[in-house]
Amino acid sequence: MNPRANLSTQPARLPEAFRPFFWSYRFEDLDSHKDEKTIVVNLINYGSLGHWRWLVSQYGTVKVKQILESVPETEIKPRTRSLASLLFSISSWRHAYRSAH
Secondary structure, three states, rough: OOOOOHHOOOOOOOOEEEEHOOOOOHHHOOOOOOOOHHHHHHHHHOOOHHHHHHHHHHHHHHHHHHHHOOOOOHOOHHHHHHHHHHOHHHHHHOOOOOOOO
């Protein structure tokens, strides 16, 4: 049996130190590839600059910026949004429209 065959089915685990930032998720099931939006949003909102550096090393500045620009601005805390705008060169955030209902 090929020992590499199981590698593709194993989730790309997050560092254990990140567990407190994902209190509303099953931490063991998070995959750094499949759940990148959730990971980026939570670490941007609740992490330190060290966590942000990890995001950049894991995904790259361009990918983090793309993810942040794809989420409604209300998903990012206001103070955090200001700093993220500066550090990731985000000039405009996606507006969250209110429902007509």
